[in-house]
Amino acid sequence: MTSLAFYLTATVLLAQSTVAFNCSTLPVYVDIHRRAVHDSPVFQYGSFIGVGSQAQNQSLWPSLSQNHISFAGANYCNKNGTVDVECTKHTGGTFNPEDSTTFINMKNFQSLDKNSNQSFVGTFGQDDVHLYTHYFETDGASQTLLPNSTIEIATSGSIQKPSIVGMGLDSTVLQDLVTNNLIAGKTYSLYIGQGFERASGLVNGSNVFGGYDSGRFTGQVHQYDMKEANLNPMTVTVKDIYISDPNGANVSLFDTAAFPSMTSQPAQFEAQITTDQYPLSLPYQITQNFISHLNAEEDNYWGDHSLKLKDAFSGSLSIVLDDGFTVTIPSEVLSNVSNITPIQSRPNKTDDQPFLLSAAFLTQVYLMADFEARQFYLAQAIQKNNVVMPQTFCPRSIPVAYQRPKQSKWVSQGLVGAVIGGVIGGIGILAFLWCFILGYKRRRAEKKAEARQMEEGRKAKFAQMDIEEFDPPPKANKKPSFWKKG
Structure with missing residues (x-):
C-alpha cells in the first residue's frame, strides 16, 4: 500500500513546480x-x-x-x-x-x-x-x-x-x-512569417519569449514531446502527404495505386521541424512521386535544390501528422510565380540526412515550445491577425487560442438588429402620430379661439352701431296695422 509520505512528497514537488514560476x-x-x-x-x-x-x-x-x-x-x-x-x-x-x-x-x-x-x-x-x-x-x-x-x-x-x-x-x-x-519560464513561440525573399510574401512574423500570441493561431492545439537526441528536437511523425488539384481531387504520395512503381506503401517517417532552410526535405520515394505527379525537375535558383514545375499548378499539398493534424501548403506557396516549389530534391535512396519540415512548413504553422517540460505545440497559424495579443506561457500549461465572444443566432443572423430597428421604428411612428394629434388639437383650438374672437368682435361692432329693432308680426285675426318703432 502506498505510504502517506509518498503522497506528501508528490504534493510538495507539485507545489514547488508551480510556485517556481511567476506566471504573472x-x-x-x-x-x-x-x-x-x-x-x-x-x-x-x-x-x-x-x-x-x-x-x-x-x-x-x-x-x-x-x-x-x-x-x-x-x-x-x-x-x-x-x-x-x-x-x-x-x-x-x-x-x-x-x-x-x-x-x-x-x-x-x-x-x-x-x-x-x-x-x-x-x-x-x-x-x-x-x-x-x-x-x-x-x-x-x-x-x-x-x-x-x-x-x-x-x-x-x-x-x-x-x-x-x-x-x-x-x-x-x-x-x-x-x-x-x-x-515566467523557458517558453517560447514562433511564427516565421512570409516577408522574407525566398517566401516572396507580405506577412510578418513574431517571437514571443515566455509567452505566445493568442491571436496568431486558431483551432485545436496539438501537443508533442521533444526528442532531445535530434539536432532539431521538435520532431513529429508524418503519416500521409497528398496533393489536391484545383477541382478538389486528392492524390496521396503514399498510394501504391497512384504510383505503381512503388512495390509497397511507404512507412510513416519522422521529420524534424527546422528554420535552417526553406524547402522541405522528404523521403526519396515520396520526393520521386511528387516529381512524377507534377512533372517537376531539379532546380537550384535559390541555392537550396528546390524542385521546379515545368507547368503551372494551382493546387495545394497537405501534410498529415500521426495525430491527425493536417497542415496545408496553399497554391501560392507550393508553386510561386516562377513555378519553384518548397520541396527539395533528394539525391538517392541511401541518403541518410534527416527529413525536414522547414520554414515553408512554418509559414502555415504557429509553434509554441515549453523547454521546461520538453514539450512543444503546433496549431494552424492565422496569416493576417489585426491585433497582437501576447499571453504569458506558463511552463507545463497548454496555450489557448483567442476566442471571439460567442454570439447567439439572433446576433449572428442580424435578428437583434432587426428587432431593435423595429422597436425604434415603431417608437418613431408612435411619436409621429402623437405629434400629429397634438398639432391637430392645437390647430382646432386655435380655430375655435379665432371664431370666438370674431364673434365677440362682431357683437362689439353691433353695440357701437344705431340699429333699428321691430316688433314681431301681428297675429292672425287682428287687423293689419303698421309696425311702429317702439
Missing part, C-alpha cells in the same frame, strides 16, 4: 519583419534586436537547432581584403564590439553547439541585448533590456545568415531572460 510575468514580444540594419545597404528580414551600447540594430533569424544569439562581425563579409557586397545583403547587420562600451570578451567560453551544422566560426562575449517590441511598423518601438547576455560574434564562414536567435534546447538568450526575471 508578462512575455517579451519581438516582431519579425524587414527593416534597416547596421552597416548594410538593404533592408533585411528578421527579429528586431540590437546589441551593445550604443545599440547596433540587427535583424536576427530564429534557429530551432542552435543555442546562441549571434551577430555577424564587422569583417564577416571581407573576402581577401575585398567586401563582398552580396554577402552584406544577408548578414542581418554587423556588430563591432569595439564600438560598444559594455562588451566583455569571453575567451574561454565553450560553445553549446558542438553537434550543430553551423558553418561559421566566431568568438564569444557578453553585452547588452536590446529586444524591441514593435507592434506596428508605423509606431515607435519600446525595448526590453537584457544586460550582460552571452553572445557569439561570427568572424568568418559560409553561412548566409550568421545573425541568429538561437532557440535550441540550451538557448542562452532564453536562459538569460529567465535569470533576469524578465519572463
